[in-house]
Amino acid sequence: MNKAAIFHRVDSEYCYLLDDKTLVLRLRCAKGDLKSVSVVYGNRFDRAQPAVRHTVKMEKVCQGLYHDYYEVTLQPGFRRVFYYFELEGSGEGEKYYYYQGAVRRDLPENWYAFFQLPYMRREETYNVPAWAEDAVMYQIFPDSFATGHRFHDKTAKTAEWEGFTLKSKLGGNIRGIIENIDYLVDLGINVLYLNPVFVAHSYHKYDTIDYKHIDPDFGTDEEFAELVGLLHKNGIRVVLDGVYNHTGTRFFAYQDILKNQEKSIYRDWYYDMPLPLLPDMKSDYACFAYVKQMPKLNTGNPEVCRYFCEVGKYWIEKFDIDGWRLDVANEIDKNFWREYKKAIRSVKKDAIMLAEVWEDAQNWQVYDQFDSAMNYRFVNLCRDFFAERSITAEEFGETFNESLMRYPRPVSYAQMNLLDSHDVSRFISLCGDRPELLKLAAVVQMTLPGMPGIFAGDERAMTGITEDEYRRPFVWNDDGAGCDYIACRPGDMTAFYKELIALRRSHKALTEGRVRFIPTANENVLAYERWLEGDGAGEKVRVWVNNSDADWTEPESGKIIKTFDYLITF
Numbered sequence: 001m002n003k004a005a006i007f008h009r010v011d012s013e014y015c016y017l018l019d020d021k022t023l024v025l026r027l028r029c030a031k032g033d034l035k036s037v038s039v040v041y042g043n044r045f046d047r048a049q050p051a052v053r054h055t056v057k058m059e060k061v062c063q064g065l066y067h068d069y070y071e072v073t074l075q076p077g078f079r080r081v082f083y084y085f086e087l088e089g090s091g092e093g094e095k096y097y098y099y100q101g102a103v104r105r106d107l108p109e110n111w112y113a114f115f116q117l118p119y120m121r122r123e124e125t126y127n128v129p130a131w132a133e134d135a136v137m138y139q140i141f142p143d144s145f146a147t148g149h150r151f152h153d154k155t156a157k158t159a160e161w162e163g164f165t166l167k168s169k170l171g172g173n174i175r176g177i178i179e180n181i182d183y184l185v186d187l188g189i190n191v192l193y194l195n196p197v198f199v200a201h202s203y204h205k206y207d208t209i210d211y212k213h214i215d216p217d218f219g220t221d222e223e224f225a226e227l228v229g230l231l232h233k234n235g236i237r238v239v240l241d242g243v244y245n246h247t248g249t250r251f252f253a254y255q256d257i258l259k260n261q262e263k264s265i266y267r268d269w270y271y272d273m274p275l276p277l278l279p280d281m282k283s284d285y286a287c288f289a290y291v292k293q294m295p296k297l298n299t300g301n302p303e304v305c306r307y308f309c310e311v312g313k314y315w316i317e318k319f320d321i322d323g324w325r326l327d328v329a330n331e332i333d334k335n336f337w338r339e340y341k342k343a344i345r346s347v348k349k350d351a352i353m354l355a356e357v358w359e360d361a362q363n364w365q366v367y368d369q370f371d372s373a374m375n376y377r378f379v380n381l382c383r384d385f386f387a388e389r390s391i392t393a394e395e396f397g398e399t400f401n402e403s404l405m406r407y408p409r410p411v412s413y414a415q416m417n418l419l420d421s422h423d424v425s426r427f428i429s430l431c432g433d434r435p436e437l438l439k440l441a442a443v444v445q446m447t448l449p450g451m452p453g454i455f456a457g458d459e460r461a462m463t464g465i466t467e468d469e470y471r472r473p474f475v476w477n478d479d480g481a482g483c484d485y486i487a488c489r490p491g492d493m494t495a496f497y498k499e500l501i502a503l504r505r506s507h508k509a510l511t512e513g514r515v516r517f518i519p520t521a522n523e524n525v526l527a528y529e530r531w532l533e534g535d536g537a538g539e540k541v542r543v544w545v546n547n548s549d550a551d552w553t554e555p556e557s558g559k560i561i562k563t564f565d566y567l568i569t570f
Helices: 174-178 181-187 221-233 252-263 302-319 334-345 376-387 393-405 435-447 490-506
Strands: 015-019 022-030 034-043 053-057 059-063 067-074 081-089 095-099 102-104 115-117 137-140 158-161 164-167 191-194 198-200 208-214 237-242 291-295 323-326 352-355 416-418 451-455 514-517 525-531 540-546 566-569
Touching: 022 034, 022 081, 034 067, 053 067, 059 393, 059 514, 067 393, 174 221, 181 221, 181 490, 208 221, 208 302, 221 237, 221 302, 237 302, 302 334, 323 334, 334 352, 376 393, 376 416, 376 435, 393 514, 393 525, 435 490, 435 525, 435 540, 435 566, 451 490
Parallel strands: 137 191, 137 451, 191 237, 237 323, 323 352, 416 451
Antiparallel strands: 015 022, 022 067, 034 053, 034 081, 059 067, 081 095, 081 115, 095 102, 158 164, 198 208, 514 525, 525 540, 540 566
């Protein structure tokens, strides 16, 4: 038995609450090492001595690159729980116990030597919004999308705001989104994520000047209220981009420091800002990614925290938005996010918090912080398998399983599984502008656990490697006439996406079901099944994706899956 590989941790993705009566426990071990695992649990304050112990066999729920994962869901019937694990190895009579982080032959007499869950508190449950599992999110970069019905005039705009000149690059606006809501409805998405729309200097609007108004390059507050109302009427939720790691240099606090220096009441609103603050951004202050136009906020300052918690509440209370995608979430202190979550949940109990974290996000996706994150690990995984073929189908499945086990289940099933975004190259271009590979990746995106995130233009076969390219104007012409940055007819790719989205939304097994990867004996053919338990038991979906250069025959049915094609059965 590989004792060093066995792992469990209390109050983590290995031990978490679904509600104040339901507990999920996981245990990790070396791949193929254990024959079975059971958890033994009891009441920490059981009046009987020794305490009554209950034994439940755990299920091996998945296999990662190097480990197996066992899991069990318990409803103990009491709130104070002790527990330990019984491990059966592959050798004859090989039985051990795991507690206090050690593998041992014998058990102590006292319950307090075991793992302890002091109290199953309702405040510590994972209350991820129920709608996230069923969501298909569509991301719009406002400058790029539209200025009218199926139209983009591609004309830069400028506007004045309290003495400052604001600018856009392509001229997209809120009215353009309003006039194309029917396109979003027809596509089938049910969540719209908008990149920043607040008053800001640059076209991308990440250098915010005023957090409580729509940028006049994009439109008016009234137009935004109209947009939200129409989207809600059509069953589409709205998520806004919150930029609290930094502001623009034209934000009132920065301007006050620039004017009043050490006498400014805002001198502690920024992180590591030396005084005197020099004009023309010549001071050496902390900022976003060394971009001096975006000085870094001191979110550890209670005044700053209160201000932005009020911003978060404001757009929910006044405009009824449904949550926030939070920019540079991993560079902001965690106490800020705890306060922010309490603030927005005080006005909308199912408002979502979605983090921009490009790496593993365990430290942010806990019950009192984020519900979801932009899953750039999924981008990398799909790139490795479909575009570069640097990993096998087996490695794809095992790596995806590792990502599922990285978080509690409610969090894993709400991850924003994207193929690209406004910050990275279009996936189709990573694949050499080959539409067939984007289609295969989209099939996987729409049929694996997680919340699919479509960057506007993916479904139009738009290409692009550099920032200027992947933020180019949305292609509205279905035949793509006159456009040199598409990989195939946009209308054909859109029809494909519509079919996939409808498929996902019509089968609960694809949104709520468990997943198991199926060996295919072909390193370029990926296969898996999704199925429902409980009330939905019986619904099962199987997916085969042929990423190889030759046709492949599915052995059970004898069906031939063409090269770079797929098969989905029910």
